[in-house]
Amino acid sequence: MSKKIIITLALITFLGGLLRFRDITTNPPNINTDEAAIGYNAYSLLKTGRDEYGQPWPLAFRSFDDYKPPLYIYLTVPSVAAFGLNEFSVRFPSAFLGTVAIIVTFFLTKKLLGNQVTALFASFLLATSPWHLQFTRTAYETGSNAFFTSLGLLLFLKGLEKKWYWLLAGIVFGLQTHLYQASKIFVPLLLLCLFVIYLPRLRAKILSLFLFGAPFLAIFLPVVFLATTTAGVLRFQGTSIFQDPKSHDRQLAIVTTDWLANDNKSVRLFHPESLTYYQDILTGYLSHFRPDFLLTSRDSSKITYVPEVGLMFLWEFPFLLAGLYYLFHRRDKTATALLVGWFLISPIPASVTTGLPNSVRTAIFLPVIQIITAYGLINLFPKLWRPLKISIVLFALYSLAFYGHMLFVHAPISASSSWYSGYKKIVLDSIALSSRYEKVIVTTLLDQPQIFYLFYLQTDPKTYQMAGGTVGGGFGEQGNHIANKYYFHSINWFELENEPNLLLVAAPREVPIEARKRIIGEYRSLDGTLLAYFLKT
Template sequence: MTIKSLLLNQNTSQLAAGMNGSHKNFPKDTPSALLRSSSLSRNILLFLILFLALILRVWGLDKVPVSLFGDEVDVGYHAYSLSKTGKDYTGHFLPLHLKSLADYKSPLYAYSIIPTVSVFGISPLGVRLPAALFGVLGIYLLYLLIKQAFKNNSLALLTAFVLTISPWHIHYSRWGFEGTLMLALFTAGLYFFLRSLEQGKWLVFSSIFFALTPLSYHSAKVFLPLTLVILALLYGKNVVKIQKKYLIISLIAFLIITIPFVFSTFFGGGTDRFSSTSVFNSKTASSEIGFDRLQDARIRDSKALFGAKGSILDRLFHNRMIYFTSQIINNYLGAFSTEFLFISGDPQPTHNVIGHGEFYKLEAIFIILGLVFLFLKIENIKIRLLLILWILTAPLPSILTKDGSSHASRLLFLLPPLIILTTLGIYHSYYLISKKTRKIFVVVLSLVYFLSFIFYQHNYWVHFPWDSQRWWHSGFKEAIESVVSESHKYNKVIISAAEEPPMIFFLGWSQFPPAEFQKKYPLVQENLDHFGKVSVLGNFSFPPIGLDKNLYELGSILPENSLYLAPAKEIKLDLIREPERVPSDLILIKVIKHPSGEPAFYLLAKNENKKAN
């Protein structure tokens, strides 16, 4: 499979029709042999692309990322609970928002992984495999969308291939996150909508897929309504011409799905997530505004103190409206920055390979060229406007949130249209240059793409596991399994919260019976000396925060006959290299290591027969 074969694979109907007049100067030099066998070769190429996509997303899914991140364990335990009891783990029957220990989540991904969690348990394969499959499905759906919108099989194949090797898409297809499901549903909705303009029956399918999209991830709650408004403005006159029975069925299907979900969003806790991530929920806004006003005041009077009443001009230039407006604009522009798209990407190690852009650097050129060709080569104004408005509105779900300028999860709707621009740039560049230089173009482009891809894969498989191991919560599985296996020997087992709130890791990795947890939720809290109020589940205790004590104080404050799971960062010593530093009033039962060999957790017990050194 080569880029040249993707560029040349077209059929005669496309050459004759273009996009019903949507392409200027459509290439007419496709080899006749390829034209005669276009259908077969197209299907073979599509199969190879999807097979490659599957391999890139499923291979080593249990090894990289190195462990299930806390959110993955959470959604896995929800699915486990739903499969066993029909309720989420906090006891809500078939909920439209999942109440987690930290916040409320959109439910669809948890429901979708019930089969794999039932088969593979709460494991990387059980939680992540559906995301990988949704990723492959999304590639196929984008192929169909481009084929429908541009009436160009070659462009559709090229788009599918570029998305297949996209770092952004590969990464989000390899962990248990809702993003690939959201993109697949949205792309399906848009594809069937465009088809419905030719055959009205497809509008029913479009309405169902669009209605399901917000149930997948929070960003869609903002983006989908914007998209529906855009589609109404662009295609409203076309839609009203569809047979009434299809319009009525589509509307009913859409309302049946969305009304309960909208009600749950506004009255059932669905807005809690936005409240916690909103830029308006800034703890530093007042102090930053106050500091700016103080600077202005000190220019006039060097003795001015913090908190002093500013002048009218101070308040005019430094206030909450200006502050938050600036944050929102910066977030919006940051989403299109070269830093985010091509250089460093999302700085969170769970969202991106550290130091790698969301796109390959060479794609920056073709995105710009694609934008130019969109206006020069695509005559269908509605398709042109749809793509432009898709790009312009894609960052809107993210800009009102903290880190909104570089949050790859909340900016996922930006991925497909930029991929489309990339392929428009490649495709039309190929046909713009002379025939003599096309082979050189293909060879150079293929080589640069190949090297970029190999470099990314090297980083992903070699460096990323170690660089990101702490953020992927490696060691928790082994730590919880060790704690559970030893717990019957002790009256009390304390699991520290110094690394992360440990409750969900305990529930997920121990596969604690959901029905039993539901009966005890919310958990009883009791006072434990030196630990404050702890949540209690059997003989397990979960403090709200980590201890501010060193290793040599630990033995004196642990209860009698107790077991303590401590993150290595709480102990602040490397007991692998220096086991002799364990005090005599403690017993080091086990060291749990990160993949790098560094200590992740220490399992310690109180030595009842000894006092501290």
């Protein structure tokens, strides 16, 4: 590589790192429940080798009964060891891997398309991608998919020339299946795509492929086993369209008309339940290619925390379409097949779930969208009318500046309620007051409050586990307590008002008029939403 290319890539990486690390502990304004759980479980592993439930080195973390994949939590262990248990250590692995993904994307694009300028543009687009940034500024496991996918592909392609790279590729892809739920389906589909595309070259390397297959299967097979356990089934049922009451109700409404007409044959012929699911799956799949999903903040996951900004910039979309066009007109169809295949299989894992389109479950689109867009940009832009070129450049710069303004100025306020702003102050203030009271009772209406107390108290995991550890997530959270001091359950003022010396952390709707005189503090999020009252008995 020339010195100019190296310097440009370094500047792009610096920009990407700046966008990911600036104000990372306060924007989003608070860690959420999942981030707190990731942090405390990493801390517990570091200190005891067990999770909050006392399970040694689990392959699925029970947490809130959602059975989290383990990889990101294990990646957080050295971060917690280095920086302590805090917001930075929890978000650091995501921001770090997100920054490194910019470099890996450069080398993958260069390997696939053979053009360093295209590779630089792909890296720049990933560095400034709103979609990638929203997940690599937080401890969302899905944000690290871009790193693992691009690194795995790069190593696989290099393995076609030097077989020992396949050993590393097998490890990387195997680990990715433990990163996020969608990755468990996406990675095997991507590998199938790879083997079909490169079959002519792989036939002569069957024995060498053992270097890839052995580590991959050794790491991946536990995922297959877990899918058959209660943990795997519960996780799937929680988001599956096959368990969605709305799908069942829609099917029932359709067949009722035929039943009323005593036409059971039509029910079996035209309205089998499988047809309803097929339509739901196809609709969900196609929804992820809609411009309103990609270009606006219409995301059912509700965690696109930068207001007025979509998953990609408006000016990028025409070049994405152009990139697809030019890929299909390349002489070398191998790279086209891989990139288009990657692009088309990315929404498949999300398609069998509810709440679509969903940017969290389809972040595996990254960085293929940026690579295709960069290819369209490098081919189409030089052919445009000069005033149009200037307009596009100015609009792109304005879009990036607008995004930066919305990210660092508006997002902390607009996302304050959905990102638990005010929770840290509630926890720290109640901890500071706790010595004056016999017990601190915290309402579970605050959404898994026990994990925030474990996190900010930095509760000793060994002591916590000896006392029973976490009783349960989900509905089981009512039985949790910490050090016989902090108790977590719903609050009934009339049952507790006569108990001596309690500090109650209650939701507004749990505080009747009669209790208002016992309020000693109120807590609001950054946008002014009332979160909780402190009351004393």
